[in-house]
Amino acid sequence: MADVIRMPRMSDTMEEGNIVGWLKNVGDTVEPGDVLAEVETDKATMELESYQDGVLLYIGVKEGPVPVDGVLAVIGEEGEDYKAALAAAEAEATPAAPAEESAPVSEPVAAVASTASTPSVSEPVHVPAANDLRIKASPLAKKMAAEAGIDISTVTGSGDQGRIVKKDIEAYLKDKPASDAESTTEEQVKVPAFSLNGQSRASEDIPLSQMRKTIARRLGESKFSAPHFYLTIEINMDRAIEARKQLNEVSPVRLSFNDLVVKAAAAALKQHPAVNSSWLGDKIRRNGDIHIGVAVAVDEGLLVPVIKHADLKTMAQINVEVKELAAKAKIRKLQPAEMQGNTFTISNLGMFGIEEFTAIINPPDACILAVGGIVQKPIVKDGEIVPGNMMKVTLSCDHRVVDGATGAKFLQTLKSMLEAPIRLLV
Numbered sequence: 001m002a003d004v005i006r007m008p009r010m011s012d013t014m015e016e017g018n019i020v021g022w023l024k025n026v027g028d029t030v031e032p033g034d035v036l037a038e039v040e041t042d043k044a045t046m047e048l049e050s051y052q053d054g055v056l057l058y059i060g061v062k063e064g065p066v067p068v069d070g071v072l073a074v075i076g077e078e079g080e081d082y083k084a085a086l087a088a089a090e091a092e093a094t095p096a097a098p099a100e101e102s103a104p105v106s107e108p109v110a111a112v113a114s115t116a117s118t119p120s121v122s123e124p125v126h127v128p129a130a131n132d133l134r135i136k137a138s139p140l141a142k143k144m145a146a147e148a149g150i151d152i153s154t155v156t157g158s159g160d161q162g163r164i165v166k167k168d169i170e171a172y173l174k175d176k177p178a179s180d181a182e183s184t185t186e187e188q189v190k191v192p193a194f195s196l197n198g199q200s201r202a203s204e205d206i207p208l209s210q211m212r213k214t215i216a217r218r219l220g221e222s223k224f225s226a227p228h229f230y231l232t233i234e235i236n237m238d239r240a241i242e243a244r245k246q247l248n249e250v251s252p253v254r255l256s257f258n259d260l261v262v263k264a265a266a267a268a269l270k271q272h273p274a275v276n277s278s279w280l281g282d283k284i285r286r287n288g289d290i291h292i293g294v295a296v297a298v299d300e301g302l303l304v305p306v307i308k309h310a311d312l313k314t315m316a317q318i319n320v321e322v323k324e325l326a327a328k329a330k331i332r333k334l335q336p337a338e339m340q341g342n343t344f345t346i347s348n349l350g351m352f353g354i355e356e357f358t359a360i361i362n363p364p365d366a367c368i369l370a371v372g373g374i375v376q377k378p379i380v381k382d383g384e385i386v387p388g389n390m391m392k393v394t395l396s397c398d399h400r401v402v403d404g405a406t407g408a409k410f411l412q413t414l415k416s417m418l419e420a421p422i423r424l425l426v
Contacts, residue, residue, distance in 0.1 A: 002076030003052045004089040007066045010039065010046050016067045021138040021165045028056050030075055037072070038138045038165065047140075047166075050075065057082050137164035144169040147190045215301045219360045226279065227399040230358050233411040235418050237374050237389045243421035251316050258294075258322070258348050259315045261371055261393075263424055266290050266311035268413040269344055275410045276343050277401050278364040284401050293342035293362060294322055296329040303329040304362055306342045315424075346371060356392040366401035367410075370394040391418075 007017050018040040024030060035047045036056070058074035066072060071089050074082045135153055137145070141164045145152040148169070155172050157164035208216075240260055247255055269276040269290050278285045290311040293304040305325030307318060328334045345362040350373035359370040372392045379388035393414070397407045417423050 002057065002074050002080055002082035002085045003054070004071060004085055005036070005050075005052075005073040005075060006089070007039075007068050007070045007072055008048070009068045014068060016065045016070075018065050019061050019063050019072075020140075021159050021163050022059060022062065023165055023167060024056050026056055026059055030054060030056050035166075038140050040139060048072070054078075055080075058086065135164070136162060138166065140166050141169050143193075147193060148173060149190060209300050211300045211303075218363060222361050222363050226361055226363070228361065229397050229399050229404065229407075230394055231397065231404070231407045231411055232356065232392055232394040233415055235391045235393065235415045236379070237391045237418065240418050240421050241374075241389055247315065253316050253319050255315050255319055257350070257374065258346075258371075259319045260418065260421065260424075261348065261369075262292055262294065262307065262310055262318050262322070262346060263313075263315050264414055264417040264421075265344065265346060265369060266292060267417055267424055268410055270311050271413050272406065272410040274406050275367050275397075275402055277366045278343065279366060279398055279401050280364065284366075287343040289341075289343065291341045291343045293339075293345040293365070294325070295345065295347040295359075295362075296326045298329055298332070303334060303339065304342065304345060305329055305334055305338050306340065308341065345369070350374065350391070356394060358394050359396050361396050361398055366398045367407065368396045369414075370396065 010017065020038045020040050022037045024034065024036050030036070030050045031053045032049075032051055034050045036050050037048045039046050039048050052075045054075045055078045056073060057076050057080065060066070060071045060073060071086070074086055076082050136157060136159075137152055137155075138159070141155075142152060144150075144166065145155065145164075150169065150172060152164060155164050155168050156162075158168055159165040237257075240257070244255055244257065244260060269292075273286050276287050276290055278287060289309060292307045292310040294307060296303050296305060305322075305328070307313070307321055307325075310318060313321070325334065325338060328338070342362065342365060345359075345365050345368040347359045347368060348371040349357060350371055353373055355372045355375055357370050357372065359368045361368050370393065372394075374389050374391045376387055376389050378385050379390065380386075381388070393411070395407050395411055397404075
């Protein structure tokens with residue numbers, strides 16, 4: 001049974017398509033995937049592909065506008081009588097206004113009697129484009145010629161009335177002498193247009209784990225219920241670097257800069273108890289103990305194991321405990337008690353090359369400290385420009401609990417301790 005091909009809607013705003021040229025003629029064998037014609041839409045020139053196999057029996061409009069769902073062509077078996085199917089389709093379709101060069105929809109193009117100079121679509125006329133005052137070429141052919149650096153006037157067209165179409169450019173490129181290709185100037189060389197050949201890479205929907213659901217809920221509640229504000233300070237880590245080197249000469253474990261930051265933060269919290277506080281809805285709790293949560297990245301998000309009584313522990317003890325808890329976190333073996341009771345949290349991304357960032361407060365804490373990496377850069381010291389090892393830290397504060405001056409004083413104390421680490425031993 002004959003299949004009537006209609007103008008498809010090729011974009012969401014398309015109302016009609018403009019036929020700029022047919023790549024198949026009446027009588028040609030057609031297979032699924034073959035390009036039948038080039039159609040200009042409101043957004044681009046696109047190729048009309050066939051989804052049927054058979055013989056192209058009829059072409060409705062050679063060139064010109066056709067409304068969406070308008071009749072374009074008929075594909076069926078060779079010699080099949082398609083007129084009944086065509087008549088029924090035309091009765092349903094909104095008639096298109098015939099273009100200046102279009103054949104009447106009511107008559108098959110192949111059956112139109114030739115006048116003085118009007119050929120049928122089934123008999124392509126090979127007319128050199130240079131013989132015409134205006135070069136006739138489809139938009140796609142022009143684009144291909146421009147990208148390949150081809151003078152389109154030298155291409156012979158095989159389309160209707162010598163129109164140059166896609167296959168003519170492809171044939172020209174295939175037959176182009178090697179010497180021509182070598183003589184192409186640098187200015188003519190064009191980068192090929194990017195194309196995935198109509199293929200899209202597959203996306204993946206990842207179901208939410210319970211951990212990710214909890215992180216999303218808790219941090220969403222924190223960010224949108226607690227009025228955050230941020231304070232950033234830059235710390236000269238020259239002395240901290242030297243102190244760490246000396247400490248590692250006698251320490252039973254190799255200390256990290258994170259151990260120094262945890263110990264310094266604990267000491268500073270002891271001097272600024274307002275920062276070591278929690279928002280409990282109807283009251284603010286000034287915590288007596290200093291329990292510091294240390295954010296650890298795992299595959300599914302973040303876990304925050306807690307270093308209890310951090311102000312009373314040595315840096316070596318802090319180092320061992322952080323490593324043990326981080327290892328448990330990586331394999332999801334942390335116990336609930338090891339992630340509860342935090343009064344302050346530290347998030348360190350310095351090891352990833354991050355110089356500065358802001359963190360979301362980990363409830364019920366009033367603050368969280370975001371630690372960046374140590375960066376060597378020029379600084380002014382005693383009136384001279386010298387190299388300095390600088391580290392930025394940013395304190396996120398819940399304004400319901402901590403005011404700007406309170407947070408600033410805490411950062412000043414933290415800075416003084418890291419710039420003179422001997423104070424941590426007092």
